[in-house]
Amino acid sequence: MNSDQIEGKWKQLKGSAKEKWGKLTDDDLNVIAGKQQQLEGKIQEKYGITKEEAAKHFRELMAAARDADTNDAEAAPRRKAS
Numbered sequence: 001m002n003s004d005q006i007e008g009k010w011k012q013l014k015g016s017a018k019e020k021w022g023k024l025t026d027d028d029l030n031v032i033a034g035k036q037q038q039l040e041g042k043i044q045e046k047y048g049i050t051k052e053e054a055a056k057h058f059r060e061l062m063a064a065a066r067d068a069d070t071n072d073a074e075a076a077p078r079r080k081a082s
Helices: 003-008 010-020 026-032 036-047 051-075
Strands: none
């Protein structure tokens, strides 16, 4: 998922981010608006972890989002070609 896709799906991802990183406020998440570096920086700041650890946590969130998209696509009814 590239940065444009992340920003586009931010409303969906914001809930997952809030669950995963409860120390992030709604204001934090609104300001971040799906921007990867800002999210990583805010995670680093709030949790006192390294930049590498914050990046790892971000990748885990993106992997979970991709898995959810895949599961949603597989669950959608398939249409027959006419």
